[in-house]
Amino acid sequence: MELEFIDWLARRVPAHPLLRVGIGDDAAQLGTTGDTLVTVDMLNDGVDFDLRRDAPRRIGRKALAVNLSDIAAMAGRPTAAVVSLALPREGGLELARELYAGLLPLAESYQVALAGGDTNSWDGPLAISITLLGSVTPRGALVRSGARPGDRILVTGQFGGSILGRHFDFEPRVAEALTLHDAYELHAGIDVSDGLSLDTSRIARASGCGAVLDLDRIPVSVAAGELARQDGRTPLAHALSDGEDFELVLAVGPAEARRMLADQPLGIPLTEIGEFVQESGLWSRDASGSLAPLEPAGYQHELR
C-alpha cells in the first residue's frame, strides 16, 4: 500500500477493541487475546506477473506464498485461506483450474485449509486476491516495532535478483520463523517483499530508531550477480534494493544474536548484516567502519 494512502486510511479507521496490530504491519492481529492473524495480498496481471509469459500454476502458487511470507513475518502459524479470482472471460475455467493446481499443493504442505473463494469472470485481466488467516504461537506475534538500539540485524538466506525466478518459486520462511521465535528472543521482524534496505528501514521507523547496514556482510545471491552482469549495476545494489526476496529480517539483542549465529539452527544461513541504532534513518557502514546515509531502496507502490 502506498504510504500516503496508508496514512490517510490509518487516520480514518477508528480504534477497535478487537484490533491489536492493524494497518501497516505485515498482518493484522485480532481477537481479545490477539490470537488470530489475518493478511491479504492481491496479484495483478501486468504488475505482479505476466500471463502471456508466466505459467498459471506458478502464479497461483505465488499468490498463496506471498501471504504465507506475511504470516512468517509475524512468526505465526498459517491456518486457512480464501481466494478471490477475477478471470478473463475466455479460457477462465481452465485458468482457474491451473491457478488452483499451483496453490493447492502449497496449501496442503503448510496445512492451510482452503476455506472458500469467489470466482468471477469479467472483461478485465486476471486478478487474484488471497486472504490468509494464521494463529499466534504462545510467544505472541512478532511485530515490526520491537527493535531497540543495539539490536543486531539478522537475515535468512540471500538477497537480490529474485526476478530471475525466485520471486515465483521461493519457499516462504514459515518454519524458520516459528523455529527461531520459539527458541530465541526476537525483538522485531519483517519479510522482505519490497527490498532489503527499504524493509529494514521499516522496522527502524516502526521501532523509533535507525539502522546501520554493513555492506560487506550482505549475503548477495547468485541471481543478483547474474542480473548485475545484464544491467551494469552492482550485485550489492541488487541485493539492497530488489524486491520479493521473501527472506526474514530480524532484530535480536547482541548476546542472543551471537547464540543464534553460533547455533545456525536453520537449514539456510542466518547472517548478521548490521545493527539498529539510536539515531533515526538508514546508514551504510563499509569495511573501515565509516558511516554514510543510505537511501532506502526497493519497490515503491505507486498510487496517483
Place this chain on the structure above:
Amino acid sequence: MELEFIDWLARRVPAHPLLRVGIGDDAAQLGTTGDTLVTVDMLNDGVDFDLRRDAPRRIGRKALAVNLSDIAAMAGRPTAAVVSLALPREGGLELARELYAGLLPLAESYQVALAGGDTNSWDGPLAISITLLGSVTPRGALVRSGARPGDRILVTGQFGGSILGRHFDFEPRVAEALTLHDAYELHAGIDVSDGLSLDTSRIARASGCGAVLDLDRIPVSVAAGELARQDGRTPLAHALSDGEDFELVLAVGPAEARRMLADQPLGIPLTEIGEFVQESGLWSRDASGSLAPLEPAGYQHELR
C-alpha cells in the same frame, strides 16, 4: 462460483481438521470449535457495477455489505474485514478514498474492525475484494443443509427489482438473523444473492429435500412492479428470479414458524412463502393448491 467449478474444486480440496463448513456455503466455519466464520466477495467493474455510472461510495459500501449479508446468512456476528483493491492507474488514489468513504461508515455501524488491505494500481479496471470474518454465536452457525421436509419457508422483506437501486443500498440482515437465531429454532438459512427461487433451491439441495413455493404469498417489492412495467415480465417473475435482494430465506419447523409469524419480532415483515418437502426439486403451488415444477431462476455465474 460456477457450479461445475465448485464441484471440481471441492473434489480437490482435502479435508482439514479446522474446516467444519467449507466451499459452497455462504461462509466457511473454522476452528476446532468452529467459532470463526470467513467469507469473501469480489466486485468487478462492468459486472457488479459500472464505474462510469455508479458512485464509488456506493460501490465501496456494497462491497462490504454483500459480505455482511453472507455472515448474516450464517447468523454470525461480523468482526473484522480486509480489503484488496485493483485500481485503474489514473485517479486511483482519489477512487480508493471514495471507496473507503463508502465502506468505513458501514464497517463502523456493524462494529467491524478494518484490519488491513492491499491497494494496487494496474492497467485493468476496478476490482474490489473484501474478506470478512465473523464469530458464531453460542447457538452455532446457521447452515444451508439443515432443512427438513415439513419445515416452513420464511423470508424477510420483499423481492425483485433490486437493480433499480436496492442492490447498492440494502441493509444486510445481520441484526435480524442474530435476533431470530437467538429467539427461535432455525433449521437452515441462506441470503438471497442470486435470486429467491435459485437460492431457495440451494437450501433444498444442500438439505437433501425439495421446496414448494406458494406463488401468491411471495412478497413482491414495489421495485419489481416498476421493473415489470418497463420490460413486460410479471412482478412475480422478477421477485422469483432477480438477484441481490439480500433478504434471508429460512427453514423453520411448523410450530416455530407459526410463533415467529405471530410475534413478527423484526422491524421488517417476516412472511411464510412455502415449505420444504420430501421429494427433491423446486415446485410452485398456486392458490388452488396444484403443484408444477418451477425452474430455479436467478443470476448464474458463468465460467468458460
